[in-house]
Amino acid sequence: MRCRLAALGLAAMLTSLATTARAADxxxxxxxxxxxxxxxxxxxxPDAGFDVLLAQAIADRLGRPLKIQWFESKLDEDSSPQLEANALLSDRRCSFVGGYALTTDSLVAPGMKTARLPDFAGATRDDRRRRVALGVLAPSAPYVYSPMTIVLGPKARDRKIGDIGDLAGLQLAIESGSLGDAVLMNFDKGRLIDSITHLVPGRDDLLGALDRGEYDATLIDLARFDAHRTAHPDTAITASGYYYPIGANRGYVGLANDPALIEAVNKALGELAAEGKIAEYGKQAGLTYLPPREPAILGDVWKQIMQR
Known part of the structure; x- marks a missing residue:
């Protein structure tokens, strides 16, 4: 009996030490x-932004110091946020990737076994060359809703927008290969096609061209408009107030092999949301904060766009 009690005591002590050690990580x-x-x-x-504020608050709730691994995601037609996130996680660069769009497409098992890492802070020449064996992604609860919105140039600032059809007669600009591109090109069997100019993401300045009055309107992620408005307080472009009805929540994504950590983060997110802290962080960062909406994980985005 004494041996058994001693063994149980040792096991409890080891568990406690492991928990304490992890909390310090x-x-x-x-x-x-x-x-x-x-x-x-x-x-x-100083590092800044909504996700920075939220990450620090979650780390505080978990009683752990925060370590941010910065990376650079290329804005072009060949980039894959899903593979970049998976590579970073699978290479143990971080436990979570923040600001991840929660869609079924972004969470499916990758079609390839390996991928290259995006450029990240501290990367070596070898890091930029090698490929990483990919894992299985698992999402946290969502913490912000990220819709697309119509933004108007100076010539169309008074146009009332209640639907995509209200863009008829305007000169439209959109980035090739984007969700906005699919929406505008497929609207009402292509009714707007002749009014659309395609720009190259990462090369052409979409919002700058809109600001200069070269085009009348575009359809972009709401956060991009927030960023432009913050960087250019005297901008001539304006928000229409219209949000496209198909939008995605954003949350964290990690690897499926650590469900306990995902559960702990979800608990912290729930507490912060209930206290109004997440909305407060959005306001501090200049983000038009919209709380998550159902469904938590958006289904087949492209199919839904094609069916509208």
Whole structure:
């Protein structure tokens, strides 16, 4: 009996030590270094953004220091946020990637076994060359709703927009391969096609061209408009107030092999939301904060767009 009690006591002590050791480990979160107002990391300036504030609050709730692994996501037609996030997680660069769009497409098992890492802070030449064996992704609860919105240029600032059809007669600009591109091109069997100019993501300045009056309207992620408005307080472009009805929640994504940590983060998110803290962080960062909506994970986005 004494041996059994001693064994149980030793097991409890080891469990306690393991829990304490883990609590002292940093909560590592990967964030895009240039996605204002969600996350911003510029040399010589303090880190900023909604996801930075939220990550720190969650780490505090868990009693762990925060470690942010900054990475750079390319805005082009060949980039894959899903593979970039999976590679970072599978390479143990972080436990979560923040600001991740929660859709069924973004959470399915990847069609390839390996992927290259995106450029990240501290990366070596070898890191940029090698490929990483990919794992299975698992989402947290959502913490913000991220819709697309119609933004109007100076010539169309007074146009009332209640639906995509209200864009008829305007000169439209859109980035090739984007969700907005699919929406506008497929609306009402292509009724707007002749009014659309396609720009190249990462090369052409969509919002700058709209600001200069070269085009009348575009359809973009709401956070991008927030970022432009913050960077250019005297901007001539305006929000229409219209949100496209198909939008995605954003949350954290980690690997499926650590459900306990995901559960702990979900608990912290629930507490922060109930206290109004998450909305407060959005306001501090200049983000038009919208709470998560059902469904938590958006279904086949492209199919839904084609059916409208």
């Amino acid at each position: 940093p909560l590592s979160i990967c964030l895009d270094e240039d996605r204002p107002p969600l996350s911003v990391h510029h040399r010589g300036k």
